[in-house]
Structure formats: structure tokens, C-alpha cells
Amino acid sequence: MPSENTQTSRDGKLLVLTPGLGAVATTFIAGVESMRQGLTKPIGSLTQMQTIRLGMRSEGRNPLIKDFVDLAPLSDIEFGGWDVFEDNAYEAAKRAEVLNNEDLEPVADRLKTVEPMPAVFNQDYVKRLDGPNVKEETNKMELAEALRDDIRRRMKETGASRAVMIWCGSTEVYQHPTDCHQSIEAFEEGLRNNDESIAPSQIYAYAAIKEGVPYANGAPNLSADFPALEELAVENGVPIAGKDFKTGQTLMKTMLAPGFKTRMLGVEGWFSTNILGNRDGEILDDPESFKTKEVSKKGVLDTILQPDLYPDLYDDLYHKVRINYYPPRGDEKEGWDNIDIKGWMGYPMQIKVDFLCRDSILAAPIVLDLALFLDLAKRSDRKGIQEWLSFYFKSPQIVEGHIQEHDIFIQHFRLKNTLRVLGGEEPLTHLSENFDGNY
């Protein structure tokens, strides 16, 4: 059945679907509901809090992003999700132990209405997870059809006119694309034949794109970032983005590394280690899931520091990333970075970062922003990979032949210029306002 989700106006509600109703998804839902009730502020969200400068500084035009582009308001958001556990969003949020009771109780009634739909799940892809709420179909194409039915049903139940899907499920094992990932025909053939290289998250992504629903991948596994689904997204006019929410340590890294480079300071070593005790940490304790995360985290420094252009500064950089599962910490991760830098005449210096962060608190506003921006992109007729959303990801999905950008300031600049263009304004160059031809 062809996609019905082709609406370009903002009329009606927006359904935000999350495969995975764990720590991140429930913190996102609880936060949106709490903000709707006026109990908390949307801290960390660009769509809700950031302004955008238009024209010259002297014009003083600095509207909020949400007032400048036509974003869905929080009051229009509805929720839906899938999980291998039967807990509703309230029970799952309690179990995740991210939010205190005093923040959860006022939104409990709303959270209880979000019951997980049975998941498409296969333990081969997430070794340390097993749960009862799983679809019974055994054929992957039938599973995709069942997810498409779920999307339509949940839209009807909530009265939504549009939907977006953000993968908030566990990190699946590391995977290289195979033949079946190379074209839509091969992928659909693979679904029909139960090709073992098609992971559950890919079935969700396929179902979303077929339904005309924008899709973003918050985890580092292969999900919509291969030719078959990239092609399908363009063909169906669906924006997609990924992957792996940029929170915690990588957020810090992509803030600090551009600073060293702008001052031409060398970096000889960057050792990053983490302890975390939530379910995500337990899953990443499995070497195959960790490998997926490691690849996503490690690409960052090379593209920011450009050792090929600056061999004297970065050629010998030793970069190591560890994640250790340590239950007592729960969601309150601690990430340490030891950075060995060098300055004038090669003299060494050290920087130590100890970030006592809350993973889901950093990830939840990303889910909100991605949902609203992807919905905007869809209504603005943008399709395929949305590179301007790289800002939110550890391993930005890019069009083949393009180069990933990890520098958070360049990513931010691009995101805002894209918004300016979407809103019918000129992009900014940051050249002097009084530019008279002399730089």
C-alpha cells in the first residue's frame, strides 16, 4: 500500500513513534508532558529555547527558532512506541530511574497511556536482552507489514495527521552492509526471504519510510544508512537522519577538539573511559554491541583535527575509548578524558575532564528536536539524508561522496543556515556588517 503521509501543512497532531521505550524515550515523553503542564523548562532543546539571528546584527531580529519556522507546538505531540517489555511508559520510566518521583507523578496519567506495541526483535542482534512483548510473525516482510499497520493504527488512535519515528532501541551488534542492503529490490527480496543480515531496526526504518514517516536513528547500529533505504527515502519523499545521539563524552570531544585546532595546539593522545550502569551500559558490555559504539565514537577526532592537513600536530594521535558497565551508577554516567596536548616548541600539557553526566537528560531534548525538525523537513519537501541535522549525531549520516562533519560549531552553523533558508531568509556569513570590500 502506498504511503498516505504526504501532508505539507501543520494542521493536526504529530505522532512521535519510538521503537524502544527505555530510559531515553520515557525521559523524552515525561519531559514533553511536564513542559506542556508548565512544570519544567525545555532546557537543552534548540527548537524550544534557541533564538536565530536574521539579517544584520544591527537589525536586532532574533526570533525564537520555533517562532521563525513552522514547527509543531508541544501541545500537538502524541506518543507511541514498541518495546520487548510490556511496561507502559510510566512503569518503564520508573524502572529506568532517570527521573525523580516528584517529576514523574504529575505526568503519570499521561505516561500510562503509552503502552508498548509488540516489538520486532531478534536476540541475535542484541545479545543481553530478552523480553515477552515480541511479534509472532516469523517472516521479515510480514513483520514490516505488521509495523506499518501499527503506525496507521496508532495515528488513528491518537488522531495524528503526521508521524515521525526515532529509534530509541538498544544498540544492535556491529554489521557491515551486505548485498541485500545495496538496492530496494534486493532489500525487499531479503525481507521476503528472511535474509539474516536484515536487523530489526532496519525493518522499523523500512516500515517508516514506506509509510512516508521520517526516520532517525539514535543508536550507532546500521539501520537506515545503506543504499537501499537511502534510495527508498528519496523515492518516497521521506527525510532520514542518523546516527547515534551526540551526548556525554562525544559532545565534550566535539566541543574541545575544534578549540585545540583553531589555536594550532597539537594532540598526542586522547584516552576516554566511561562507567555507566543503565540497561544501555549492560548491552554495551557485550563486545559486539560495544564494537558498534566504538566505531561511532572513534571517527570523531580524525575528521575534526585533520591529521592529513596537520601532520605535525595530529599525526601521532593515540585515541582510545572504553565503556565499562558499572551497575551502581545507573543512568548517571561518569566519563573521564585524559588529553595529552602539546604547545610551543613541543612542550607537553595535560587536560583532564571528568563529566558526571546524565545520559538520558542529554538525549531527551535531541529526540524532541529531531522529531520537530524532521517533521518540518518533510513538510518542506526535503527528502533523503538530512545532513544539516549532523549536529545531533556522533556519526552523522551523509550522502555518498560527502565528508562527515563533526565539529559541533560548524554543524550548528549549518543547521541554523538551513533553518534561515527554510524560513525564506538569507544565510549568514558572519562577515563584518560594515563590509566595504576590505576584509
Ligand SMILES: NC(=O)c1ccc[n+]([C@@H]2O[C@H](COP(=O)([O-])OP(=O)(O)OC[C@H]3O[C@@H](n4cnc5c(N)ncnc54)[C@H](O)[C@@H]3O)[C@@H](O)[C@H]2O)c1
Ligand atoms: N542516552 C544517551 O545519551 C544515548 C546517546 C547515544 C545513543 N544512545 C542510544 O539510544 C538507545 C536508547 O538508550 P536508552 O538509554 O534508552 O536504552 P534502554 O536500554 O533504557 O532502552 C532501550 C529500549 O529498547 C528496547 N528494545 C531493544 N530492541 C528493541 C526492538 N527491536 N524493538 C523495540 N524495542 C527494543 C529495550 O527493551 C529497551 O527498553 C541505545 O541504543 C543507546 O545506545 C543513547
